[in-house]
Amino acid sequence: MEFESRTIRVDGADTHYLEGGNLDGETIVLIHDGGFGADGWMTWKPIMPLLAARHRLFAPDLLGFGGTQKIYDFGEGARSQKINHIARWMNALDIRNAHFIGNSLGGSLILFAAMRSDWPIHKGVSISGTGGPFMRPDPYAPLRDYAPGRDAMRRIVELMVSRRDAEMDELVEARYQRSLIRGHWENLSAPRLRPPGQKSARDAGDAKFFENLGRIRAPMLFVAGGADELLDPGWESQFTSRIAGAKSVVIDGARHQPQYDAAEKLSDAIESFLHGDN
Numbered sequence: 658m659e660f661e662s663r664t665i666r667v668d669g670a671d672t673h674y675l676e677g678g679n680l681d682g683e684t685i686v687l688i689h690d691g692g693f694g695a696d697g698w699m700t701w702k703p704i705m706p707l708l709a710a711r712h713r714l715f716a717p718d719l720l721g722f723g724g725t726q727k728i729y730d731f732g733e734g735a736r737s738q739k740i741n742h743i744a745r746w747m748n749a750l751d752i753r754n755a756h757f758i759g760n761s762l763g764g765s766l767i768l769f770a771a772m773r774s775d776w777p778i779h780k781g782v783s784i785s786g787t788g789g790p791f792m793r794p795d796p797y798a799p800l801r802d803y804a805p806g807r808d809a810m811r812r813i814v815e816l817m818v819s820r821r822d823a824e825m826d827e828l829v830e831a832r833y834q835r836s837l838i839r840g841h842w843e844n845l846s847a848p849r850l851r852p853p854g855q856k857s858a859r860d861a862g863d864a865k866f867f868e869n870l871g872r873i874r875a876p877m878l879f880v881a882g883g884a885d886e887l888l889d890p891g892w893e894s895q896f897t898s899r900i901a902g903a904k905s906v907v908i909d910g911a912r913h914q915p916q917y918d919a920a921e922k923l924s925d926a927i928e929s930f931l932h933g934d935n
Contacts, residue, residue: 660698660705660714664724667746673697673724674717674746678709683779683931684755686747687716690914691762692813693803693845694832696723700760704916707924711932712756717746720844727840729847740770747776756931758782760914765789771873780931783896784880784923785913790863791892800887801849805842807833818917819884819910828917870899877903878930880923882911904930 660677675697678685685708689700697716708714718725719739730738743766747755754777759767764786770776799812810833818825836842877900879893893905906926911918 660709660716662724665746665749667742667749670720670726670728670742671724672717672720672726672742672746674715675705676713676715677705678712678714680713682712684752685712685714686743686752686755686757686776687714688743688757688759688763688766689716689719689722690760690817691719691845692800692817692832693805693842694810694813694834694836696835698723699828699832699835700763700914701916703920704924707920708927711928715750715752715755717743719743721841722844723835723838727838727844729844731847731850735848736766736769740766740773740775744770744775753777754779756780756782758784758927759786760784760916761786768870768873771875771877772869778875780876780878782878782880782927782930784915785882785885785888787888787892787896788866790866791889791895793887793889796886803836803842805833805836810836816887817913819882819912820918824917867899870896871901873900873903876930878927879903879905880915880926881905881907882913882915882918883907883909884911885913887913 660675663676664671664673687697687701689695689697696718701716705714720742721727757767757778764783765788767781767783768788771778771781796816803809811829814825814829879896881893897903897905908915908919908922915923
């Protein structure tokens with residue numbers, strides 16, 4: 658299935674997105690992961706054709722990624738900047754009601770947008786996106802400390818997917834090439850900059866974060882990879898216990914990106930959540 662590549666100006670920033678699928682179906686907005694070399698196509702390539710049969714799909718590139726401009730606002734901060742930019746992008750496209758599916762950073766953005774009611778979320782799916790808690794710092798080092806190189810990108814991809822085949826090799830090369838786009842590495846590295854002597858601090862403590870989860874009213878599904886080394890096992894159950902009506906599913910054998918390890922199983926879980934009896 659073909660997906661149209663489009664670019665529009667949103668508050669002066671060129672914003673790239675993919676659009677396609679069933680024009681008569683319900684709208685899904687796909688929010689990609691936040692690793693080096695990510696964009697809408699790289700994150701969602703395996704599952705987009707499966708979802709497109711029934712839904713109209715939009716897959717934007719976040720600020721700093723893919724074909725979208727490399728802009729970072731140190732005053733607003735990375736998270737709020739991305740949430741607000743996507744809200745304005747949706748307004749420009751007149752997207753008033755949609756399901757949202759996010760992977761890793763994308764899932765986290767859905768959580769924070771749902772807390773703040775910034776996006777028109779009908780139902781939300783967070784795949785390996787926790788908003789910060791339950792991340793295991795040591796395994797994350799290759800993602801955090803990436804310097805452009807194929808071997809370095811391979812270490813990232815091996816943490817994201819379980820498969821070891823030609824498709825994984827293609828993913829390594831494609832994400833590596835995207836990590837070389839001018840301004841991409843700088844944009845993703847910018848949040849780590851600190852004035853001399855200033856210590857890094859979380860935007861909010863875990864207690865406040867979990868308290869704010871109670872504000873979420875949209876139905877939510879949390880998807881965990883059973884072999885994910887980047888997150889604490891059982892993280893998904895922590896969210897279902899704190900958000901009314903939330904559901905969770907574990908994809909056995911999958912790592913941080915189940916869409917690459919088990920696309921059909923993930924698609925079935927999403928379809929059941931979006932259209933089953935919830």
